[in-house]
Amino acid sequence: MMDVLVIGAGIVGAACAQELASAGLSVGIVEKSEPAFGATAAGMGHILVLDDSEAQIRLTAYSRDLWHGLAPSYRTEFRTTGTLWVAANEQEMGAIEGRRDFYRKYGVDAEVVGQDQLYQLEPALAPGLAGGMRIPSDAVLYPPTATTELLDRAFRSGATYLRSEIKSIGAHLVELVNGETMETTHVVLAAGADATKLFPSLPIRKRKGHLAITDRLPRPLIRHQLIETGYLQSAHGSDDASVAFNLQPRSTGQLLIGSSRQFESSREVELPIVERMLAQAVSYVPALRDCLITRIWTGFRAATPDGLPLIGPHSGIPGLILATGHEGLGISTSLATAKLVRQHITGTKAEIDPAPYLPDRLFPAT
Numbered sequence: 001m002m003d004v005l006v007i008g009a010g011i012v013g014a015a016c017a018q019e020l021a022s023a024g025l026s027v028g029i030v031e032k033s034e035p036a037f038g039a040t041a042a043g044m045g046h047i048l049v050l051d052d053s054e055a056q057i058r059l060t061a062y063s064r065d066l067w068h069g070l071a072p073s074y075r076t077e078f079r080t081t082g083t084l085w086v087a088a089n090e091q092e093m094g095a096i097e098g099r100r101d102f103y104r105k106y107g108v109d110a111e112v113v114g115q116d117q118l119y120q121l122e123p124a125l126a127p128g129l130a131g132g133m134r135i136p137s138d139a140v141l142y143p144p145t146a147t148t149e150l151l152d153r154a155f156r157s158g159a160t161y162l163r164s165e166i167k168s169i170g171a172h173l174v175e176l177v178n179g180e181t182m183e184t185t186h187v188v189l190a191a192g193a194d195a196t197k198l199f200p201s202l203p204i205r206k207r208k209g210h211l212a213i214t215d216r217l218p219r220p221l222i223r224h225q226l227i228e229t230g231y232l233q234s235a236h237g238s239d240d241a242s243v244a245f246n247l248q249p250r251s252t253g254q255l256l257i258g259s260s261r262q263f264e265s266s267r268e269v270e271l272p273i274v275e276r277m278l279a280q281a282v283s284y285v286p287a288l289r290d291c292l293i294t295r296i297w298t299g300f301r302a303a304t305p306d307g308l309p310l311i312g313p314h315s316g317i318p319g320l321i322l323a324t325g326h327e328g329l330g331i332s333t334s335l336a337t338a339k340l341v342r343q344h345i346t347g348t349k350a351e352i353d354p355a356p357y358l359p360d361r362l363f364p365a366t
């Protein structure tokens with residue numbers, strides 16, 4: 001019998017498998033499709049610290065530090081581009097100092113950027129913007145290769161991989177779609193937004209996002225990951241579709257353009273949303289108007305009502321640990337999630353308090 005079965009080989013499942021296998025546990029990974037097939041393939045790969053709440057800044061800061069710790073031995077792309085939050089006007093600029101202080105309170109380096117400095121840092125920005133905030137240690141990576149590298153590390157520590165779909169999960173047990181059952185001490189459910197197919201009562205809604213990527217540019221247009229300060233409003237959002245300017249320089253010379261948010265929609269690319277998203281991007285970086293878009297795609301974030309992931313035991317099913325509900329931050333927070341999951345399984349303490357992320361906060365014990 002395995003110590004742990006990890007359901008899902010997205011970046012969260014891969015991080016958990018790597019963490020648990022390297023701790024000496026016997027780990028099996030069960031994935032219904034290919035590794036990094038779900039939201040992980042659709043994500044932007046921005047590794048950022050976000051300041052939406054105390055619990056969120058602690059989780060993202062912890063995880064970003066873990067990524068930096070891993071980076072020197074990492075074979076795949078990991079670049080510290082920094083994030084430049086762009087304030088469009090004086091009203092948005094007015095909130096920047098408060099945000100900077102909040103970051104600093106949690107030990108995260110953050111600098112207010114005045115208007116002149118904004119254009120020195122990023123000359124391609126549209127004229128007339130007010131300034132912003134720079135988070136120098138934020139980074140970017142390519143999520144599919146980051147996931148396969150984490151999986152490789154798990155395999156080197158003895159983890160095994162099975163391509164199959166899990167039909168149901170019981171106490172210390174999973175059932176595959178072919179009717180076979182597998183016993184295990186723990187199950188880690190890292191199935192992203194599909195977790196609700198196994199547990200419809202989980203408080204998770206699918207939140208669709210669009211991204212577009214340009215052709216390779218002859219020379220770099222931007223250096224930082226750029227985000228409008230209004231992004232947080234889009235992330236909080238209502239049931240209405242929203243777009244926010246979010247632009248990432250890729251090591252290939254391409255630009256990754258995001259992003260949109262809408263609940264419960266089909267997987268199809270929706271051109272009216274894409275047009276809004278691209279118009280927003282062009283309003284911040286006018287030269288994008290001349291760039292060729294080579295591909296547009298969608299993916300589903302797993303959104304919880306309070307914007308925090310579900311990490312910890314499912315109180316109704318012995319042995320089941322949830323690791324899902326990461327919305328737009330699962331790539332950033334995958335490594336911290338894995339540390340918290342390890343704490344729940346082995347007792348090895350993570351560097352942050354696991355309490356704010358416990359699933360029990362959102363649904364009662366059964």
Ligand SMILES: Cc1cc2nc3c(=O)[nH]c(=O)nc-3n(C[C@H](O)[C@H](O)[C@H](O)COP(=O)(O)OP(=O)(O)OC[C@H]3O[C@@H](n4cnc5c(N)ncnc54)[C@H](O)[C@@H]3O)c2cc1C
Nearest residue numbers: 008010012032038039040043044046166192209330331332
């Ligand atoms: C447009 C967009 C942009 C984003 N940008 C960023 C970003 O810049 N930074 C960031 O940190 N995050 C970003 N995210 C969020 C991030 O992509 C996700 O939070 C993260 O990828 C979730 O990873 P996961 O492993 O939990 O889920 P997934 O990647 O969805 O993986 C779940 C896996 O479980 C498998 N699975 C599901 N059910 C079963 C089953 N029953 N049996 C077996 N296998 C199963 C699936 O096939 C899948 O491979 C973005 C998301 C989107 C949509």
